[in-house]
Amino acid sequence: MAKVKMVAGEWGSLATDTQLTKEQIETKARGLLGQMSLDEKIHQMSGDTPLLSGGYEMMYTYNARPIPAGENLRLGIPGIRFSDGPRGVVMGNSTCFPVSMARGASWDVDLEERIGDAIGVEARSQGANFYGGVCINLLRHPAWGRAQETYGEDPHHLGEMGAALVRGVQRHIMACAKHYALNSMENARFKVDVRVKEGALREIYLPHFKRCVDVGVASIMSAYNKVNGQWCGHHTHLLREVLKGEWGFEGFVVSDFMWGVRDTKSAALGGLDIEMPFTRFYGKKLKRLVERGEVPEAVIDEAVLRILRQKIRFAQVGEPGRYDPSAVVSPAHQALAREAAQKSIVLLKNEASEKGGKPLLPIDRSSVRRIAFIGKLAPTPNIGDHGSSQVRPPYVITPLEAFRSYASDLSIDYDNGGKMDSAVEIARQADLVVAVVGYTHVEEGEYIPRVLFWPAKGGDRASLRLAEEDEKLIINLAGANPNLVVVMMGGSAIVTEAWREQAPAILMAWYPGMEGGKALVDVLLGEVNPSGKLPCAFPKSEDQLPFFDRDAVSIEYGYYHGYRLMDKKGYAPAFPFGFGLSYTTYEYSNLSLEREEIGLDGKLQVGVDITNRGQVAGEEIAQLYVGYPHAEVERPVKELKGFARVSIQPGETRRVEFNLLAQRLAYYDESEGWTVEPGDYKVYAGPSSDPQVLLGTGFRIRAS
Ligand code: GLC
Numbered sequence: 162m163a164k165v166k167m168v169a170g171e172w173g174s175l176a177t178d179t180q181l182t183k184e185q186i187e188t189k190a191r192g193l194l195g196q197m198s199l200d201e202k203i204h205q206m207s208g209d210t211p212l213l214s215g216g217y218e219m220m221y222t223y224n225a226r227p228i229p230a231g232e233n234l235r236l237g238i239p240g241i242r243f244s245d246g247p248r249g250v251v252m253g254n255s256t257c258f259p260v261s262m263a264r265g266a267s268w269d270v271d272l273e274e275r276i277g278d279a280i281g282v283e284a285r286s287q288g289a290n291f292y293g294g295v296c297i298n299l300l301r302h303p304a305w306g307r308a309q310e311t312y313g314e315d316p317h318h319l320g321e322m323g324a325a326l327v328r329g330v331q332r333h334i335m336a337c338a339k340h341y342a343l344n345s346m347e348n349a350r351f352k353v354d355v356r357v358k359e360g361a362l363r364e365i366y367l368p369h370f371k372r373c374v375d376v377g378v379a380s381i382m383s384a385y386n387k388v389n390g391q392w393c394g395h396h397t398h399l400l401r402e403v404l405k406g407e408w409g410f411e412g413f414v415v416s417d418f419m420w421g422v423r424d425t426k427s428a429a430l431g432g433l434d435i436e437m438p439f440t441r442f443y444g445k446k447l448k449r450l451v452e453r454g455e456v457p458e459a460v461i462d463e464a465v466l467r468i469l470r471q472k473i474r475f476a477q478v479g480e481p482g483r484y485d486p487s488a489v490v491s492p493a494h495q496a497l498a499r500e501a502a503q504k505s506i507v508l509l510k511n512e513a514s515e516k517g518g519k520p521l522l523p524i525d526r527s528s529v530r531r532i533a534f535i536g537k538l539a540p541t542p543n544i545g546d547h548g549s550s551q552v553r554p555p556y557v558i559t560p561l562e563a564f565r566s567y568a569s570d571l572s573i574d575y576d577n578g579g580k581m582d583s584a585v586e587i588a589r590q591a592d593l594v595v596a597v598v599g600y601t602h603v604e605e606g607e608y609i610p611r612v613l614f615w616p617a618k619g620g621d622r623a624s625l626r627l628a629e630e631d632e633k634l635i636i637n638l639a640g641a642n643p644n645l646v647v648v649m650m651g652g653s654a655i656v657t658e659a660w661r662e663q664a665p666a667i668l669m670a671w672y673p674g675m676e677g678g679k680a681l682v683d684v685l686l687g688e689v690n691p692s693g694k695l696p697c698a699f700p701k702s703e704d705q706l707p708f709f710d711r712d713a714v715s716i717e718y719g720y721y722h723g724y725r726l727m728d729k730k731g732y733a734p735a736f737p738f739g740f741g742l743s744y745t746t747y748e749y750s751n752l753s754l755e756r757e758e759i760g761l762d763g764k765l766q767v768g769v770d771i772t773n774r775g776q777v778a779g780e781e782i783a784q785l786y787v788g789y790p791h792a793e794v795e796r797p798v799k800e801l802k803g804f805a806r807v808s809i810q811p812g813e814t815r816r817v818e819f820n821l822l823a824q825r826l827a828y829y830d831e832s833e834g835w836t837v838e839p840g841d842y843k844v845y846a847g848p849s850s851d852p853q854v855l856l857g858t859g860f861r862i863r864a865s
Contacts, residue, residue: 419438772813
C-alpha cells in the first residue's frame with residue numbers, strides 16, 4: 162500500500178508539557194484553523210488511506226497499523242490514528258480480553274476501567290491515538306451477530322460499562338463510542354431502516370451514549386443503518402439536535418467505515434465530521450459544495466474545530482513512561498485478561514447428580530480423578546468474531562490445554578464428540594464429564610458481504626439453540642454419565658430447553674479471551690468462586706423475544722425487549738437478566754430507604770444487607786431496580802438503576818448503599834421533554850431481575 166506520510170512524533174507540533182485550560186485549547190484550535198486553507202480544513206475531515214491500495218490492504222490485514230485521517234504535514238498536526246477493538250487492540254499481537262458481553266457479565270466497572278487503561282497503553286505503544294472500540298449498542302435481540310461486541314441489554318448497565326472503558330482508554334488516547342444509533346442487526350445493517358418513537362429512542366436506545374458523552378468521550382461513530390428514514394451518518398436529529406445540541410457533545414463524529422456516508426451534502430449538513438477510512442464523499446466533492454455555497458464554510462469550520470480541540474486536548478494526556486512495545490501483552494495485562502475471564506463466567510446451574518448429593522461443582526478432587534472433555538471447542542482457541550474486532554494475541558489457552566497443564570494430577574481424556582459412540586464410551590469411564598459446546602465466528606459475527614472473490618462471512622444467528630449435534634451429544638452424555646458439566650461458549654443468550662433438565666451443571670463462558678481456559682479451570686476447581694451474572698436474559702424460546710428478521714428492510718424498535726418484555730408479559734425466562742450462581746449463597750435483608758419522600762430534584766439513599774451464608778468467600782453483584790406501578794404514561798414494570806459488586810466473607814454481612822436521583826427516573830415526553838412524574842414508586846433490590854427474589858419497598862416523589 163502506498164504509505165501515508167505521517168507527522169513525526171506522536172503529537173507533532175501539538176505536543177506540550179503544560180496543561181492547557183479549556184480556554185487555551187479553544188484559542189489554540191482557533192489559531193490553527195485560522196492558518197488553514199479550505200483544502201487543509203477539508204483534509205482534516207476524511208481518511209488518508211488511498212482507496213484502492215489501502216482498501217486491498219484492509220481486506221487482507223485489517224488495521225495492522227493505525228488508520229490515519231487528517232495528517233497535516235505543513236502545520237505538524239497529526240491525524241487521528243485509528244485502532245479498532247473492543248476485545249483489546251486489533252493492531253499487532255495484542256492482549257485479547259474476553260469479549261465485551263463477557264465483561265458485561267462481570268458487572269465490574271473498576272475492572273472495565275483497568276481494561277481500558279491496558280488497551281489505551283497497548284494502542285498507544287503501537288502508534289495509535291484513537292480507539293474505536295467502545296461498542297455500546299443495546300442488545301435488543303440475542304440473534305444479533307455482533308452481540309459479543311457490546312455489554313448487554315440494559316441502558317444503565319451499558320452506560321456504566323461503556324463509561325468505564327472510556328475513562329480507562331482516555332488516560333492515554335482518544336476513545337470513540339459506537340455505533341450511534343440503534344445498530345443491532347447485522348446482515349441488514351447497510352439497508353435497514355429502524356423505526357422508533359422518540360420515547361423509546363431516548364429512554365431505551367440512547368442513555369448509554371449520553372453517559373459516555375458525560376464522561377468526556379472524544380468521539381462518536383455513526384451507525385450504518387437508517388433511523389426513521391434517514392441514514393445515521395446524515396442524521397440531523399441524532400447528530401446535530403440530540404448529540405451536539407442537547408447533550409453538549411464537544412468531540413467529533415466519525416462515520417462507520419466505507420458505507421457510513423452516502424451523500425456529501427447530507428453528511429456534512431447532518432453533522433458528520435470525519436469520513437472514514439477513505440476520502441470518497443468528502444475531499445474534492447465537499448470543497449465543490451462549499452464553493453457553490455451549498456455547504457456553508459461555517460459547517461466546515463465547526464467540524465475542524467471539533468477535531469482540533471480533541472487533538473490538542475489529547476496531546477497533553479498520557480503517562481509517557483508506559484508506552485513501549487514491551488507493554489503489549491505484558492504479564493500485568495495477561496493477568497488482567499485472566500481476572501476478567503474469571504469474573505465473567507456465569508454459573509447457570511449447579512445441582513447434584515443424585516438425590517441428596519452435593520452440587521457437582523466445584524470439582525471434588527477427592528472423588529474425581531478422571532475427567533472426560535468432550536466437544537470440538539475444548540481444544541479450540543475460541544475468542545470470538547473474525548471481523549473488524551478480531552484481536553490476534555500471541556497465544557490462547559484453551560480449556561483442554563489449561564486442564565492438562567494446571568490440573569496435571571487429574572487424568573484427562575478427550576473426544577471431539579464427532580462420533581457419538583466413542584464420546585459416550587469415554588464419558589462412561591470418567592468420574593466427571595465436561596462438554597464444551599457453543600458458537601464460533603462461523604455462526605455469529607460481523608457480516609461482511611461478498612466482495613468480488615471474497616465470500617460473505619459472519620452475520621446474525623440463524624437460531625438461538627446449540628447445533629443439533631451438540632444438543633444430541635449433551636443428551637447422550639447425560640445418559641452415559643450423570644456427572645455432566647456443560648460449558649457453553651457464545652456471544653449472547655443461548656436457548657437450552659432441549660437438554661437443560663438433563664445437565665446438572667451449566668456454565669456460560671462466552672468468548673473468554675486468551676486466558677479463558679485458565680479461568681475456566683480456576684472456576685471448575687473452585688480456586689475462584691464464580692461471580693458473573695447475565696447481562697441479557699436467556700429466554701426459553703424465541704417467542705419470549707421481540708420480533709426479529711435478519712433480512713428486514715424496515716423494522717420497528719419498541720419499548721420492550723429483554724427483561725422489560727419478560728416483566729410486561731409475565732414470561733419466565735430460562736435464566737433471568739442479572740442471574741448467576743456461586744459456590745456460596747447470599748441472603749438479602751433489611752432493604753431500607755433513607756426517607757420515604759423526595760422532591761423532583763431529590764436524592765434517595767437505598768441500603769440493603771447481604772449475608773454470605775455459605776462456606777466460601779465470594780463476590781456478589783447486587784442490583785437495584787425501580788418500578789412505576791402508578792405511572793400515567795406507559796413505563797416498564799421495572800428498570801435497573803444501580804448495581805454493585807461486593808466481596809463478602811463466609812458469615813459476613815455487608816451493607817450496600819445505592820444513590821437514586823429523582824431525575825434519573827424521568828420519562829421522555831414528546832412535547833415536554835424529560836419529565837419526572839410525582840407519585841408513588843417502587844424500589845427493588847436483590848440478586849437478579851427475577852421478581853421472586855427481589856426485596857421491595859416504596860417511596861414518593863413530591864410535586865415540588
Ligand atoms: C466496521 C464496523 C466498525 C468498525 C469499522 C472499521 O464495519 O462496523 O465497528 O470499527 O467498520 O472496520
